[in-house]
Amino acid sequence: xxxxxxxxxxxxxxxxxxxxxxxxxxxxxxxxxxxxxxxxxxxxxxxxxxxxxxxxxxxxxxxxxxxxxxxxxxxxxxxxxxxxxxxxxxxxxxxxxxxxxxxxxxxxxxxxxxxxxxxxxxxxxxxxxxxxxxxxxxxxxxxxxxxxxxxxxxxxxxxxxxxxxxxxxxxxxxxxxxxxxxxxxxxxxxxxxxxxxxxxxxxxxxxxxxxxxxxxxxxxxxxxxxxxxxxxxxxxxxxxxxxxx
Amino acid sequence: xxxxxxxxxxxxxxxxxxxxxxxxxxxxxxxxxxxxxxxxxxxxxxxxxxxxxxxxxxxxxxxxxxxxxxxxxxxxxxxxxxxxxxxxxxxxxxxxxxxxxxxxxxxxxxxxxxxxxxxxxxxxxxxxxxxxxxxxxxxxxxxxxxxxxxxxxxxxxxxxxxxxxxxxxxxxxxxxxxxxxxxxxxxxxxxxxxxxxxxxxxxxxxxxxxxxxxxxxxxxxxxxxxxxxxxxxxxxxxxxxxxxxxxxxxxxxxxxxxxxxxxxxxxxxxxxxxxxxxxxxxxxxxxxxxxxxxxxxxxxxxxxxxxxxxxxxxxxxxx
Numbered sequence: 001x002x003x004x005x006x007x008x009x010x011x012x013x014x015x016x017x018x019x020x021x022x023x024x025x026x027x028x029x030x031x032x033x034x035x036x037x038x039x040x041x042x043x044x045x046x047x048x049x050x051x052x053x054x055x056x057x058x059x060x061x062x063x064x065x066x067x068x069x070x071x072x073x074x075x076x077x078x079x080x081x082x083x084x085x086x087x088x089x090x091x092x093x094x095x096x097x098x099x100x101x102x103x104x105x106x107x108x109x110x111x112x113x114x115x116x117x118x119x120x121x122x123x124x125x126x127x128x129x130x131x132x133x134x135x136x137x138x139x140x141x142x143x144x145x146x147x148x149x150x151x152x153x154x155x156x157x158x159x160x161x162x163x164x165x166x167x168x169x170x171x172x173x174x175x176x177x178x179x180x181x182x183x184x185x186x187x188x189x190x191x192x193x194x195x196x197x198x199x200x201x202x203x204x205x206x207x208x209x210x211x212x213x214x215x216x217x218x219x220x221x222x223x224x225x226x227x228x229x230x231x232x233x234x235x236x237x238x239x240x241x242x243x244x245x
Numbered sequence: 246x247x248x249x250x251x252x253x254x255x256x257x258x259x260x261x262x263x264x265x266x267x268x269x270x271x272x273x274x275x276x277x278x279x280x281x282x283x284x285x286x287x288x289x290x291x292x293x294x295x296x297x298x299x300x301x302x303x304x305x306x307x308x309x310x311x312x313x314x315x316x317x318x319x320x321x322x323x324x325x326x327x328x329x330x331x332x333x334x335x336x337x338x339x340x341x342x343x344x345x346x347x348x349x350x351x352x353x354x355x356x357x358x359x360x361x362x363x364x365x366x367x368x369x370x371x372x373x374x375x376x377x378x379x380x381x382x383x384x385x386x387x388x389x390x391x392x393x394x395x396x397x398x399x400x401x402x403x404x405x406x407x408x409x410x411x412x413x414x415x416x417x418x419x420x421x422x423x424x425x426x427x428x429x430x431x432x433x434x435x436x437x438x439x440x441x442x443x444x445x446x447x448x449x450x451x452x453x454x455x456x457x458x459x460x461x462x463x464x465x466x467x468x469x470x471x472x473x474x475x476x477x478x479x480x481x482x483x484x485x486x487x488x489x490x491x492x493x494x495x496x497x498x499x500x501x502x503x504x505x506x507x508x509x510x511x512x513x514x515x516x517x518x519x520x521x522x523x524x525x526x527x528x529x530x531x532x533x534x535x536x537x538x539x540x541x542x543x544x545x546x547x548x549x550x551x552x553x554x555x556x557x558x559x560x561x562x563x564x
Contacts, residue, residue, distance in 0.1 A: 077430055081285075084426075088308055110307045110346070113270055114335040118318070121311040129423045161435045165424035165442035 004094075005132040006087055007035045009219050010079070011059065012152055013140035014042040016052045017212030020183060023055065026216035027063035035223055037063020037216070038086045040078060042148055043071045059216075064090075072148045075155040080162040083135065084128070091127045095120060130168045134190070134226075135159075136219050141176045146206040153201045160194035173222065174200075177215035178207035184215040190226060253305045256343050258288045266292070266301065266349065268336030275301055275351060286416055286427075291354060299333055303349040309416070310335065310348040312426075316415040317352065319389070328386055329412050330355055355411050357404030364460060367408070369485060372460050373515060375403065376453060377508055378410045383449050384504035386412075387421070392444035394418050394425045396452035397432045398459065419444040431455065431465065437472035440499050447499040450507055454496035461486050473497065489514050 009030060017023050027037040041048055041056040048056070048069055060067030066086045070078045096108040099120070109120045139145070139152060156174075163170045172194045179185025187200045264277040275292040282289045287304030304310050317332040334351040364371055379401060386393055394417025402411045417427035425433075425442045432452040434440035440451065458476065459465070461483045469475045480486040480493050492510050501507040 076436075092308060109311070110337075110348070114311075114314075114337070114348075117307070117311045118315045121308065121315055124308070125312065125423075158435070162424060162442050165435075165444075167423070 005134055006090055007134045007136075007223055008065070008083065008086060009035055009037045009063070009136045009138055009216065010083060011037065011039045011138045011140075011212070011216070012042065012079075013039070013056070013210075013212065014044060014052075014145050014148065015140070015143070015210060016049075016055050017210045019178075019209040019211040019214070021213035021217060023212040023216050024058040024062045026213045026220070027059045030216065030220045031062065031064045033220060033223070035063075035220060036065040036086055036090055038065035038082050039063075039067040040075070040082060041067065041069035042075065042145070042152075043069060044144060055212075059212075072151045075148075075151050076158040079155040079159050083159060084162070087128050087131070087133065088124060091124050091131065095124055095127070129166050132169045132171075133163060133166075134171045134223070135163075135173075136222060137172065137174045138184075138215055138219050139174065139176045140210060140212070141204055141206050142178060142208060142210045143206060146204075149201060149204060153197060156194055156197060164192075175215060175219055175222070176204060177211055178209050180205065183209075183211040184218045186222070253343065253345060253347075256340070257303050257305060257347065258283050260288070260290060260303070266303075266338045268334065268349075269339060269346070270336050271334060273334055273336065273351070275299065277301070284414070284416070292351070294351065296333065298354045299351045300330065300354040301349055301351050303338075303347050305347070307348045310350055313415050314350050316391075316418045317350075319391070320415070328382060329415050355402055355404050355413070357402035357411060360398035360401040360403060360410070360456070361460065361463075363403040363408065369460075371408070372457065372485070373489070373511065375401075375408075375410055376457060377511060379453060379456075380450075380504045380508040380511070382410065382412060383446070383453070384508070386418075387446040387449070387504055390421050392419050392421055392425065392446065393449050393452075394444065395427045395429055395432075396449050396456070397429050398456055401456075421445055431459070434497075434499065437468055437476070437497075439472060439497060446503060447496075447501055450496045450501050450504060451499060453507070454493045457489070457493060458486060 030037050037059060039056045039060045041052065053069065056067050056069060066082050066089070068078050068082050092109060099108065109117055112120065137156060139149075141149065145152075160170070160172065170192055171190045172188065172192070173186070173190045174188035174194075174197060175184050175186050177184040187204075188194075188197055258280075260277050260280075262277055262279060266275045266277065267273070273294060275294045278291040278293060278298070280288060281291050281300060286306065286309045287302055290301045290303070292299055292301045302310070302313070314332060314335045317329055320328045321331055330352040332350065332352050336349060338347045338349055339345075340347050358366070360375065363375075383393065393412060393415075395414065396417075400412060400414045402413055403409070404411050417425060419426045421444050423444050425444050425448060428435075428442070430436040432455045433442070434448060434451040435442045440448070442448075458479060462479060466479075476497055477494060480490045486493060489511060492507060492514050495501055495510070496507055
């Protein structure tokens with residue numbers, strides 16, 4: 001199988017959007033372009049309000065990714081787990097598609113006899129270890145998220161620790177919303193070293209609006225920009241697309 | 246594909262006793278007796294089957310079940326293994342109540358006690374013995390090219406007579422050189438800022454050191470600014486751990502390449518704990534000197550006794 005790149009957006013938020021486009025629609029747009037959207041909802045009290053919860057789940061669903069709602073304390077463990085799980089899920093989709101091509105019919109791993117699944121799983125594992133990964137992290141810095149930012153930073157360092165243990169290469173980029181002047185602000189451009197965040201994080205200020213939709217839109221176009229730059233240089237890259245089942 | 250489904254999850258964690266699970270492919274039937282444990286990736290139940298009592302793992306993810314079965318299959322090829330439960334069956338069950346296909350596997354039911362409750366009941370002197378057994382099992386696993394990954398007391402069972410450790414839950418078991426699949430923060434060297442999450446034997450050995458520390462400090466603690474210093478101070482402050490401080494710090498610093506090396510040095514520390522502890526950073530100067538002085542007195546006493554006995558012997562010979 002050819003080597004490709006997995007592209008993910010990781011959205012970390014603690015509430016509902018209240019400005020701009022519908023984030024669920026923007027997540028669907030991302031999915032159409034082969035970008036998976038995962039969402040982590042950070043809890044304040046014991047429960048998340050109904051609307052926020054629905055939005056968190058809705059964005060992940062539309063973005064073909066995974067959502068999880070957790071307390072700030074569990075953020076590190078969750079961020080790395082959600083990212084890894086979503087990778088496996090996407091790769092399994094890719095392998096399932098290849099299976100369909102080989103076997104013709106509508107076969108996925110789950111429909112193979114148990115004895116045969118093992119080998120397919122080994123291929124998925126192998127891909128998960130070696131595939132190139134691009135993660136754009138989108139952090140909500142509005143209102144109550146402000147106090148959680150140190151925990152978010154720690155969780156991101158932890159994520160890079162987990163991902164850098166793989167054999168494949170990683171690229172990270174970090175956006176926050178709302179930005180100082182605009183809806184969304186880029187604080188870290190594509191880099192293999194997420195540690196560079198240390199210097200930017202303390203300077204963040206929190207705003208009032210929560211423009212989740214516009215932030216997602218900009219994140220998607222940031223991927224596109226990178227792609228067109230690459231094609232200018234002439235390096236042709238293949239991307240794994242999220243399977244539509 | 247499954248995005249975590251709360252209804253399904255809830256159902257999987259609460260299968261009532263008496264539920265009969267029938268495999269779609271191999272047609273084996275299993276009757277649920279009681280739950281044995283719950284994890285992030287599924288639930289384990291005790292069940293009755295034609296072959297007797299077995300443990301059944303159900304999950305909402307076919308990926309989880311398949312990877313774990315892959316590992317268990319490899320384990321069954323390792324000779325004389327205390328490595329994991331043996332695999333008996335893997336299948337899909339169509340749960341009519343929620344109209345979903347649930348992947349599961351059946352494995353040997355190991356009747357035992359979890360690591361820490363065994364220690365509480367039988368005494369702390371078992372700690373180092375069980376750790377030696379654990380190191381032998383890990384050595385075997387590492388020889389086969391694997392790393393256990395999610396090593397913690399909950400995944401170590403003490404079974405049988407004489408008490409022998411068995412490893413459970415292979416969800417974290419990873420090929421060496423790859424990224425550790427699953428881990429628990431407290432036992433993870435990455436969390437403590439003391440190494441990467443790339444699977445190598447030293448990754449498991451760090452967890453072994455943490456298990457020993459946790460056994461002596463039953464209340465769970467959190468990492469502070471300097472993880473290494475924090476752990477070192479805790480080792481120093483506990484009489485049992487201080488005996489093995491040299492070995493523990495080497496494991497924490499990732500200096501053991503093989504489980505066997507750690508085992509050998511642990512055995513040495515049991516027998517000669519004083520000189521070993523002395524060789525590496527004395528706990529405090531005062532204590533050190535006191536120990537040395539008592540050593541000198543002891544030696545002098547033995548020499549004097551021997552001389553007296555020899556004199557008596559000579560005296561007897563002359564008479």
